[in-house]
Amino acid sequence: MIDKEWTSPNHGDRKGRDISMVVLHYTGMKTAEEALERLCDPQAEVxxxxxxxENGRLHQLVREERRAWHAGVAQWGGETDINSVSIGIELVNPGHEFxxxxxxxxxxxxxxxxxxxxKDRYQIPRARIVGHSDVAPGRKEDPGEKFPWNALAAEKLAIGPWSGQMPLTLPNEEQALGQLATIGYGVETFGAEACILAFQRRFCPRRMGQGLDQETRAAIAEACEKTGACSA
Ligand SMILES: [Zn+2]
Structure with a gap:
């Protein structure tokens, strides 16, 4: 039971930018207390x-109008200052390490x-509610392949995982990479391999590590189409 009120000193000015994204994380630490200590430690600068x-208890550590420090080196749809335009949410989970x-x-x-x-407050399109691994491919794995994107998609709060359907025409590899960039992935910045793996983790976890196989290309085509339909 955590009965202390936690607030973090680690925040700055949004530099006039509007909030237009949400980035989801897992804490990746053994306990919730440990994660709260770190997120509120001025030395940690996160x-x-x-x-x-895990029991659903919510802590607000930084006010929404302030710029929290959660994304690090990141990119989405050409935007590189993710912290200035996003709200960061940490989910307690020991993560891949623990x-x-x-x-x-x-x-x-x-x-x-x-x-x-x-989403209501800032009119955030569901295509812009993403995972840390989406905006920092190759560098971050959270919230990871166990995260239930389906549950969010059912409430129109994110683009859901691949349906498993094959399209009539599959994109070739070059087209698939173009579509990855259209979805938002920083293919040029982080490289194709890292972005393909990040995409698979999020949209078709069973294909992880399989490169641009047919199923992955089908999933990319579907996500690209949904992104177009869900960007407004
Ligand atoms: Zn993270």
Missing amino acids: SAHYLIE GYRDFPDDQVDALIDLLEAI
């Missing part, structure tokens, strides 16, 4: 606006409530 415990596990329903339900409020 933070997020919100943290959600025993990656499923996100409990209570935690996901609390996230959905929070995202609905944020």
Whole structure:
């Protein structure tokens, strides 16, 4: 039980930028307390606006109008100052390093409530509610392949995973890379290989590590089409 009120000193000015994105993370630490300590430690120089415990308890660490420090070197759809334009949400989970596990329903339900409020407040398109690994391919793996994007998609809060359907015409490799960039991935900055893996982790985890195989290209084509339909 965490009964202390946590606030983080680690934030700055949004430099006049509007909020237009949400980035989801996992904490990647053994306990919620450890993660809260770090996110509120001035020496660590990291933070997020919100943290959600596995039981669904929500902590606000930084006010939304301030720029929290969660994304690091990152890019999405040509935007490179992700921290200035986004809200960062940390989900407690030990992550790949300390025993990656499923996100409990209570935690996901609390996230959905929070995202609905944020999406309404800033008119954020669902194509711009993404994972840390999407904006920092090759560098970050969170929130990871166990994250239930389906649950968010069902509430129109994100683009969901691949349906499993093959399109009538498959994009070739070059076209698929172009579509990855259209979805938002920083292919030129982070390289094709890292972006393909980040895409698979998010949209078709069973294809992870398979490169641009047919299924992955089908998934990219589908996500690209949905991005076009969900960007406004
Ligand atoms: Zn992260």
